[in-house]
Amino acid sequence: MQTEKPTHLLVYQSTVAQFLQDCDEIEISSLIHDRYVALTGGKVGPSEQASWKNSLSEMARVLRRSQLDETVGVGIELFAPQATSRVDFSLSGLGAEGDKKVILIELKQWSSVDVTEKDAIVRTVLGGGKQDVPHPSYQAWSYANLFEGFNEAVSCGDIKVVPCAFLHNYESTQREIIDQRYDVYLQKAPLFLKGDLEKFREFLREHLHGGDNGKVIHALIHAKIGASKALIEGLNHLLKENKEFVLIDQQKLVYEAVRATAKAAAPGKHRVIIVEGGPGTGKSLIAINLLVKLLHDNLAIRYVSKNSAPRHVYKSKLTKSTLRSRFDSLFCGPDSFHKVQSNTFDLLLVDEAHRLTEKSGAYGNLGENQVKELINAAKCTVFFIDEDQCVTFKDIGSKAQIRRWAQVKGAVVEEYELQSQFRCSGSDGYISWLDNILGIRSTANHFLDSKQYDFRIFDSPQELHEVIESKNIENKARVVAGYCWPWSSKNDISKMDIVIGNYQRQWNLSSNSSVWIVTPGSIDQVGCIHTCQGLEVEYVGVIVGPDLIVRDGQVVTAPEMRSSMDQSIRGYKTRVKTSPNATKALADKVIRNTYRTLMTRGLKGCYIYCTDDETRSYFKARLEGHGSASSKE
Structure with a gap:
């Protein structure tokens, strides 16, 4: 179960007693900033630093009168498994039966939101304007799902994760955040507002009856990472039931070649694979099969597409549901990989690679080059591409770009062409x-x-x-x-x-x-x-x-x-x-x-x-x- 080095990054770890002392004696947000930079080498913007300062002081206020055991563990900025996402605040200890628990807390400074018709999405003011963002309860629940799906200590039942969210500036008179359309996520991850401090403390006491001196969080971040048996079996079953995912002829040959290369890739033996094919040649089909099958081998893997439509549709076909699901974590866009450390993933499957752009983010001002960042983030990166499907000014995905950045990385490049089309x-x-x-x-x-x-x-x-x-x-x-x-x-x-x-x-x-x-x-x-x-x-x-x-x-x-x-x-x-x-x-x-x-x-x-x-x-x-x-x- 244990490995020598942590498998999850954790910026700050202590106990309730030590956390409260740090809040009293030092500028806790500065401490978190310095540790984050030292641990990740990343940069932190003024807004995030302000968020740490405000939200952590509110958590200290909650904990001071919580009556929790002072040895209850505290974790700040816990990286979710195989992801760039971070859990804002976590508490660990023992439940009523001596069972190990970690409470995952999503912290928000929001004071208002607008509801949307999109599943689990609200609109709020960020970066000077209103943006669509995940509902905090959904966000906390999705992090718990990542641990349940990819952390062995959680998936085997040794540790239970409990998600919730705390919006310390949000008045209870603003009802949009608890609109009934979000009920399914509010039940999975309870939401506490500005006036709910005592209710929040009661929730914490209900789950944490005893302290652990941070041992449970320590076990969590040292646990083996890999797809859970339930996740693998579930996806395999769904794949077998979908005849449209069966590989034919050349598709099968390319799939087996990519699978062998992906399993052999390692730091210092990086691989970049280009799979070129026109409409209907089966590029996405191969990507989905690789995603499902290589989870068996405990590979840290993601299906990536610039356009959200393919990943949402393939996810819904696999899960037979148009709602967000526990499989969400396997599908993502390319915009966050500029924050990912080298070799974080074993395999990235980049579908519609011709749609990649140079910069990332809503304002196109983040990162350097998405092709470069996707190659850097994984031991093996597979680009599925059709240069004749570049359909915007920003599309830069090309074989030349991929070869160029693969050479910079020192990666061996393999190229395959799918010719038989079935559309x-x-x-x-x-x-x-x-x-x-x-x-x-x-x-x-x-x-x-x-x-x-x-x-x-x-x-x-x-x-x-x-x-x-x-x-x-x-x-x-x-x-x-x-x-x-x-x-x-x-x-x-x-x-x-x-x-x-x-x-x-x-x-x-x-x-x-x-x-x-x-x-x-x-x-x-x-x-x-x-x-x-x-x-x-x-x-x-x-x-x-x-x-x-x-x-x-x-x-x-x-x-x-x-x-x-x-x-x-x-x-x-x-x-x-x-x-x-x-x-x-x-x-x-x-x-x-x-x-x-x-x-x-x-x-x-x-x-x-x-x-x-x-x-x-x-x-x-x-x-x-x-x-x-x-x-x-």
């Missing part, structure tokens, strides 16, 4: 025709035989949507569009977004856009590139907007026709003034790649409507039989 009815001819007709690259496929792949052109968006609805028998057909219309319904659900004559529809569900593509009922809405990339349906309907048109037989793009709310080409007007040729070329590539991506989401068929008449005629003229695959059912 679009397995028609490589359709992909080649699409590349040709969109002007992405010249191919010999000038005309499309719609007998090989069900491709149709409609003369009205209403007719297109009606036919796609008729195909939605098993919730596997959706309509998507280029981002040429503002998302007005995001803030006013009474408004329509996409208005073309009598056709009026809203963009994808604002409350749960990450799983829009698999949410029953979302057939009524229209999706965009951000909610469907990396995913597929059986039939896709694509509304081609005025940003891609045909003039005199040539496909041209019009970036100015994109909605101002679209982040894909944000800054176009400014950049085009200083670097017109390069900016126009990049915008042209983004728009063409966007429609290529949208038009390859359908496993069995793709139906399109073009807002521009000449463009619609151009597509019809490039079908064998000239219009034989048009709007006739």
